[in-house]
Amino acid sequence: MSEQDTSDRDYESVLRDAGMRITKPRKTILEILAEGEDHPDALEIFRRANARDASVSLSTVYRTMKALHDCGAIHRHAFEGGPARFEQADAPHHDHMIDVDTGEIVEFRSEKIERLQEEIARELGYHIVYHRLELYGRKRKTR
Amino acid sequence: MSEQDTSDRDYESVLRDAGMRITKPRKTILEILAEGEDHPDALEIFRRANARDASVSLSTVYRTMKALHDCGAIHRHAFEGGPARFEQADAPHHDHMIDVDTGEIVEFRSEKIERLQEEIARELGYHIVYHRLELYGRKRKTR
DNA sequence: AATGCAATTGCAAATCGTTTGCAATAACTG
DNA sequence: CAGTTATTGCAAACGATTTGCAATTGCATT
Ligand SMILES: [Mn+2]
Ligand SMILES: [Mn+2]
Ligand SMILES: [Zn+2]
Ligand SMILES: [Zn+2]
Secondary structure: OOHHHHHHHHHHHHHHHOOOOOOHHHHHHHHHHHHOOOOOEHHHHHHHHHHHOOOOOHHHHHHHHHHHHHHOOEEEEOOOOOOOEEEEOOOOOOEEEEEOOOOOEEEEOOHHHHHHHHHHHHHHOEEEEEEEEEEEEEEOOOO | OOHHHHHHHHHHHHHHHOOOOOOHHHHHHHHHHHHOOOOOEHHHHHHHHHHHOOOOOHHHHHHHHHHHHHHOOEEEEOOOOOOOEEEEOOOOOOEEEEEOOOOOEEEEOOHHHHHHHHHHHHHHOEEEEEEEEEEEEEEOOOO
16 A cells, blocks of 8 residues: 555566566566565575565466566676576666675666767667666776 | 797796706697687697697697696686687687587676676675686677 | 466486596606 | 696676466456
C-alpha cells in the first residue's frame, strides 16, 4: 500500500507481459531489486532473498536475473574482476566510476560524452546498440 | 634483421628488466604478439604459438599473458560475452567499437572524450587509474 | 474448489575461462 | 660444465554461471 507496492507491480507486469508466471521466489527477488540502491551481485541478491524466503535458491536468482535482463527490466554490469552486478533499468542512463581501492561505485552522467559517442559511432558507420563506460580511479589526495 | 626483430627485442627487454627469463615458449608468444594486428584471445594465441612450437601449452600462454600484463607490456580486454582478448600496449591509447553482429572490432580515439573523462573524475574527487569505453553497435543501414 | 498441463523450482552435475600444485626441465650464474 | 632457481606441461582445482532432471507450482479450465 506504499510506494514499494508500485515498484513491485511494475516489475510484475514486466514479467506478466513477457508471458512469465509470478512465483514466490520471483516476487521476493523483485522486491529486493525494487528497493535496492546499490549494485548487488547474484550471491548478494541470493542472500537477501534467502533471508525473506529460505526456499529461494541461487539457481533461481540466476534464472530470474537472466529473465529480467531479457525483458530489459534490469542492467547487468561486468565490472573488472568481480562477478556480474545488477541494477534496475528504470533509472535514467548513467555510467560508473569504480574506486580501485574500496570498490565503491559512483554513478555519473555526461550528456557531452553520450553525444560524442553517438558522433564517433556515426563517423565509423555504426549506430550504438549499447555501450559501457567505466572509470577506474582513486580518491584524489591533492585537492 | 628486420623491423620484426626490433619489436621482439623490445618485448624481451621488458621481460628481462622485470627479472624474467627469456624462454622458448615466451619468445614464440612474444613473436606472435609483436606481429599481431588484431585482438586474439588466449586460445587463439595458443593456436598460433603451437603452430610454430608444438611444445607451447595453454597454461604457459595464460601465464605469459599475465606476466606481460603485470609488466604493462600488454592490455587485456574483457569484451562483453567472450574470453579476454589481448593487444600490445605500445600503440597509442584508443577505445573500441564492437560490431554486435559480426564481432568485428574497430579502434577509435577521441581526445574530447578522454578529456571529459578526466574532468568528470576530478569533479567526483577522483583521478583515473584506467578506464574502459566500449561501444557496441551495428552497421548503419541508412547512410 | 478440483483438474490438468506447462512453467518453474531446487539440486547436483556440467560448463567455461582461467589459475594452480607439482615434479620434471630448461635458463641463467659463476 | 655444474648448481641454483625460474619455468614448464600436465592434470586437477577454481569461481561464476548454466543446465538436466524429476518434483512442485501457478494458473487457465472446468
Ligand atoms: Mn548504476
Ligand atoms: Mn585495440
Ligand atoms: Zn553512458
Ligand atoms: Zn579511452
